Amino acid sequence: xxxxxxxxxxxxxxxxxxxxxxxxxxxxxxxxxxxxxxxxxxxxxxxxxxxxxxxxxxxxxxxxxxxxxxxxxxxxxxxxxxxxxxxxxxxxxxxxxxxxxxxxxxxxxxxxxxxxxxxxxxxxxxxxxxxxxxxxxxxxxxxxxxxxxxxxxxxxxxxxxxxxxxxxxxxxxxxxxxxxxxxxxxxxxxxxxxxxxxxxxxxxxxxxxxxxxxxxxxxxxxxxxxxxxxxxxxxxxxxxxxxxxxxxxxxxxxxxxxxxxxxxxxxxxxxxxxxxxxxxxxxxxxxxxxxxxxxxxxxxxxxxxxxxxxxxxxxxxxxxxxxxxxxxxxxxxxxxxxxxxxxxxxxxxxxxxxxxxxxxxxxxxxxxxxxxxxxxxxxxxxxxx
Amino acid sequence: xxxxxxxxxxxxxxxxxxxxxxxxxxxxxxxxxxxxxxxxxxxxxxxxxxxxxxxxxxxxxxxxxxxxxxxxxxxxxxxxxxxxxxxxxxxxxxxxxxxxxxxxxxxxxxxxxxxxxxxxxxxxxxxxxxxxxxxxxxxxxxxxxxxxxxxxxxxxxxxxxxxxxxxxxxxxxxxxxxxxxxxxxxxxxxxxxxxxxxxxxxxxxxxxxxxxxxxxxxxxxxxxxxxxxxxxxxxxxxxxxxxxxxxxxxxxxxxxxxxxxxxxxxxxxxxxxxxxxxxxxxxxxxxxxxxxxxxxxxxxx
Numbered sequence: 001x002x003x004x005x006x007x008x009x010x011x012x013x014x015x016x017x018x019x020x021x022x023x024x025x026x027x028x029x030x031x032x033x034x035x036x037x038x039x040x041x042x043x044x045x046x047x048x049x050x051x052x053x054x055x056x057x058x059x060x061x062x063x064x065x066x067x068x069x070x071x072x073x074x075x076x077x078x079x080x081x082x083x084x085x086x087x088x089x090x091x092x093x094x095x096x097x098x099x100x101x102x103x104x105x106x107x108x109x110x111x112x113x114x115x116x117x118x119x120x121x122x123x124x125x126x127x128x129x130x131x132x133x134x135x136x137x138x139x140x141x142x143x144x145x146x147x148x149x150x151x152x153x154x155x156x157x158x159x160x161x162x163x164x165x166x167x168x169x170x171x172x173x174x175x176x177x178x179x180x181x182x183x184x185x186x187x188x189x190x191x192x193x194x195x196x197x198x199x200x201x202x203x204x205x206x207x208x209x210x211x212x213x214x215x216x217x218x219x220x221x222x223x224x225x226x227x228x229x230x231x232x233x234x235x236x237x238x239x240x241x242x243x244x245x246x247x248x249x250x251x252x253x254x255x256x257x258x259x260x261x262x263x264x265x266x267x268x269x270x271x272x273x274x275x276x277x278x279x280x281x282x283x284x285x286x287x288x289x290x291x292x293x294x295x296x297x298x299x300x301x302x303x304x305x306x307x308x309x310x311x312x313x314x315x316x317x318x319x320x321x322x323x324x325x326x327x328x329x330x331x332x333x334x335x336x337x338x339x340x341x342x343x344x345x346x347x348x349x350x351x352x353x354x355x356x357x358x359x360x361x362x363x364x365x366x367x368x369x370x371x372x373x374x375x376x377x378x379x380x381x382x383x384x385x
Numbered sequence: 386x387x388x389x390x391x392x393x394x395x396x397x398x399x400x401x402x403x404x405x406x407x408x409x410x411x412x413x414x415x416x417x418x419x420x421x422x423x424x425x426x427x428x429x430x431x432x433x434x435x436x437x438x439x440x441x442x443x444x445x446x447x448x449x450x451x452x453x454x455x456x457x458x459x460x461x462x463x464x465x466x467x468x469x470x471x472x473x474x475x476x477x478x479x480x481x482x483x484x485x486x487x488x489x490x491x492x493x494x495x496x497x498x499x500x501x502x503x504x505x506x507x508x509x510x511x512x513x514x515x516x517x518x519x520x521x522x523x524x525x526x527x528x529x530x531x532x533x534x535x536x537x538x539x540x541x542x543x544x545x546x547x548x549x550x551x552x553x554x555x556x557x558x559x560x561x562x563x564x565x566x567x568x569x570x571x572x573x574x575x576x577x578x579x580x581x582x583x584x585x586x587x588x589x590x591x592x593x594x595x596x597x598x599x600x601x602x603x604x605x606x607x608x609x610x611x612x613x614x615x616x617x618x619x620x621x622x623x624x625x626x627x628x629x630x631x632x633x634x635x636x637x638x639x640x641x642x643x644x645x646x647x648x649x650x651x652x653x654x655x656x657x658x659x660x661x662x663x664x665x666x667x668x669x670x671x672x673x674x675x676x677x678x679x680x681x682x683x684x685x686x
Contacts, residue, residue, distance in 0.1 A: 048548030055474065055545050058533035085663050087671035089678035118531015118546060118553040125530040131512035133642070133649055136534045140510060180663045187659040188652065195648040199508045199538040199641055202615075202634070214648050343542040344632075345472065 009163060028367035035360005038353045039115055047118060050353045056346020059336050061354045062116040065362075067193055068332040069109050070143070071217070072325060074225025075232060076102015076150050077186035082255070084179040094248050096157055096378045097236045098229040103150035104365040104372075105228075109143060111361045135196040142189030149182035161376040190221035197335055205339040207280060207290045210270045219263040224328040226256035227321035234318065236373045242381070246314075253317045256324060257305035264298045289338055297327015434501050434617070435588035437520035438565060440574060442494050443597065444624035444631060445604060446581035449492035451481050456576035457496075460561060475547035478558040479573055484631050491624070493631045494573065494582070497522060497543045497558035498611060499619035504641035508538035513555075520587075520619060521560040529554040540615050540636055560619070587619060594623045616640030 042050040053060050079098025082091050114120045126140040153175065159168035194217030197204050210216070230252045237244040271277045271290075280287045301320035303310070310316050337348070372378060457479040458465060465476040473480060479496035503522045505514045513528035514535055524544075531554050535544040547553035561571035574584040583593060591612060598605040610628045611618035614636045622633060629635050 044551060046549065046551035046553060047546070048553070049551075054548065055472075055536065055542070058536040058546060081663070085667045085671050087667070087674035087678070089675065116532075118533070118550075118555075119529065120531075121552060122530045125511040125513075125528055129511040129513065129528045131507075131509055132652075133507045133646060134510050134512070134534070135645055135649060136508065136510040136532060137512075138649065138652060176667065180660055180667070183663045184656050184660045188656055191655070192648070192652075195645055196534075198644045198648065199504055199534075201641065201644060202540040202636060203537060211644075211647070340537075 024370060025367060028363045028370065031363035032360050032367055035357050035363060038357040038360060039111070042115055042353060042357060043120060050351065052348055052351045052354070054346050054348065056342040057337070057340075057348035059116075060348055061350035061358055062112045064333040064336045065358050066109055066112045066116070067336060068329045069105050069112070070193060071190065071221045071224050071328050071332065072228045073102045073105025073109065074186065074190060074221035075099075075105070075228040076153070076225070077146075077183050077190075078222055078225035078255075079229050080153055080179045081183055082252070084176060085183065090245065091248055091251070093237075093245070093379050094229060094233040094252060096380075097232045097373070098225075099150060099153040100157070100369065100372055100378055101228060101232040102225075103147070103154050104369045106143065106147045106150060107368075108361050108365040110147065111364070112358065113143075115357055115361075135192045135199070138192050139189045139196070142185045142192070146182055146185040146189070149178055149185065152178050153182065157372075157376055157378055186221075187218060191215065191218035193217045200340075203341050204335065205286050205341065206274075207271060207276055207286060208335055208339045210274065212266050212270050216263060216266045216270075219259050219266060220328050220331065222259035223256050223263050224324050226252050226259065227324040230256065230317065230321045231325070232369075234314075236379055239370070239373050240379050242379055249314065249317060250311065253305050253311065253321060256321060257302055260298060260302050260305070260324060264294070264302060267294055267298065286339060289334060293327060293330045293334060297323060297330050301327070433588075434520060435591065436586050437619070438560070439499075439585065439587035439590040439619040439621060440571075441583045441585075441590040441594050441621045441623065443581050443583075444491050444493055444622060444626070446579050447481070447492040447494070448579055448581075449481055449483060449490070450578065452576040452578060453494060453573035453582065454480050456572040457558075460564075460572035473543060473557075474545045475549075475553070475556040478545075478556065482632055486626050486630060491626060491631060493622070493624075493633065494620075495541075495632075496573075496620065497560070498541050499558075499560055500540075500615055500640070501618065502616040502640035502642050504538040504540060504615070505535035505544060507642035507645060508534050510534055514544075517562060519560075519562065519565060521562045521565070522557075523559045523562055524555060524557060526554055531555065538641065540634070540641065587621075590621050594621055597623060613638040 038050075047053055051060065075098045079091070079095040079102070082088055083095030083098075114123060117123055119125070126137055127144075131137045152171070156168040156172045156175070159165070159171065191214040194213035194215070197209065197213050198211070201209055230249055233252070234244050234249065268277075271280055280290050301323040304316045304320035304323075305311050311320075342348075454477070457463070458477065461478055463476045463478065465474070468474070469476045471480060471482060473495060479494060482493045482495050484491045484493060499520065499522050501520070503514070503516060506516055506522060508514075509529075510532050511528045511530055513525045513530075514522060515525065516522055531546060531552075533544075533546055533555065535555055536542070536546065544555045544557050546555050561569075561573075564571050571584060574582045583590060585593070591609060594609040594612075598607055598609070604625050606624055606627055608623070608628055610622035610624070610633050611620055616639065622628065622631075624631060
């Protein structure tokens with residue numbers, strides 16, 4: 001009985017998708033396909049043949065986007081915290097969009113990591129070969145486990161989509177321990193991404209290198225996670241032609257600003273305490289890079305969000321959250337690439353294959369996100385307790 | 386309504402039990418963080434790092450014949466191409482760096498420094514980089530999956546990735562550990578015709594270095610490079626010109642691994658703390674919020 005209805009349902013769903021193919025989908029699909037081709041090419045030709053990475057710049061575009069994308073996907077754990085742990089039902093819809101965005105973000109992260117890994121065929125090595133002292137070991141495990149957590153957090157929405165409401169309800173009820181696990185795993189690896197750089201005092205520029213790195217990475221992941229959640233929620237409601245709840249947008253933006261304030265204090269307080277602030281005031285490339293990152297990516301959005309008159313305009317909220325995201329992207333790229341002191345005789349400009357594959361992965365997850373928002377009951381008209 | 390409540394009741398109890406179990410597991414895992422970084426020497430505390438092998442490279446004695454380079458390539462069966470000239474790579478674990486100094490150039494051997502507290506070993510995601518009981522830093526080629534974090538952790542830019550291999554891993558000097566274990570000389574030292582390279586225990590090499598400096602204070606710079614740099618290395622250098630002119634970076638004396646370990650060692654505590662705080666927030670705030678929103682919905686309907 002059920003199988004027939006299911007089959008019919010999926011058939012009609014497939015028909016709907018085909019009928020409603022729109023320009024966005026086609027564009028994302030084409031970009032994703034190009035990226036897929038580039039990615040497969042890389043996997044079988046090797047890093048030397050396909051990238052401009054070298055022994056002076058072992059990490060490039062992929063890792064820069066990877067570490068940024070992990071921070072952006074903080075939308076998952078921050079929204080699970082708001083929706084489940086704080087139990088704020090008003091944020092129910094935004095939470096469902098947030099955990100979807102988080103899951104797809106991590107899927108993108110996994111794809112980029114595989115592209116970057118030399119022995120990608122041996123990706124499981126960290127599962128059998130343990131080094132509990134290694135930040136990257138911890139990050140690998142957390143990303144793996146947290147991706148599973150995100151799948152669970154998205155399961156009720158998928159089950160509702162295929163009409164298994166009872167099962168969805170049961171899973172929803174049992175979700176709390178998994179949510180706590182997810183928040184814990186996220187707090188661990190978001191901060192450990194900062195710890196990662198503590199192993200590079202001889203490479204990372206002093207403006208960025210600080211024992212506070214784990215805390216900076218953690219707070220900025222909350223800041224950008226909530227920002228991405230705001231943008232994803234606004235985008236999803238507009239795709240579904242629904243009204244975004246202004247109080248939800250406002251609340252999340254304020255949350256992002258709160259985390260942003262702590263992050264700003266950790267960034268600026270650190271350079272004041274270390275006395276580097278004087279050098280940062282100078283007109284010198286590294287100093288300007290730091291000032292650009294903090295002013296554009298932290299201070300300006302904070303002003304936009306913390307002055308009530310400015311915050312009232314939704315355009316300003318979108319601008320501010322985009323700037324937070326840009327600031328974190330900037331920060332992760334500075335830490336991995338621009339503020340790294342690389343050995344003499346090496347330089348790095350990402351190859352076109354690196355760009356195409358990166359954008360392809362991003363387009364792929366964006367496509368799945370778009371389809372999910374459109375065809376799954378991610379957004380609900382009326383909240384069901 | 387009642388069934389719904391019971392269902393909720395059970396899941397909440399289960400949930401609290403689960404979080405208690407998680408906290409317990411985290412506490413139990415605590416001792417794991419006490420696993421020392423480098424068990425074979427520093428962890429046990431009773432192995433004298435200076436009794437283990439080291440080399441001394443005397444810059445003033447090197448004439449740049451590159452015999453050591455050639456010997457290394459042969460011993461390790463590497464096949465360097467023109468691209469591997471004057472740099473470390475997956476095809477060259479050791480090379481002679483020519484540095485322009487007036488009135489004559491100097492030559493410096495560059496290879497893995499075999500740090501006493503190797504940053505790469507602490508950083509290695511899969512524990513492929515390890516310190517042997519002899520204090521030598523080696524890489525397990527069956528474990529490495531080519532993440533290249535070691536390249537960033539190494540203060541000397543030593544680990545080299547095999548870019549030409551579609552399934553590449555990281556390569557570096559292994560101090561000819563097999564030769565050492567069989568009591569044979571290591572390749573580069575055996576090949577040196579001018580006495581620029583000496584091999585012995587680290588204690589002997591340090592004594593030799595300081596004696597040479599003391600005997601010829603007007604020739605040598607009073608600096609044994611590697612004695613203290615990043616916690617000390619097993620490849621030591623003395624020179625008649627400043628180390629920084631030779632591309633031997635001015636590095637602090639503190640080792641790198643404790644910097645990450647300060648945070649990594651607290652992982653179980655952080656995990657238990659976050660889980661505990663989140664659980665408490667749910668118990669104190671979340672449940673009340675959930676209840677309130679259900680009440681609101683009920684009063685609306």
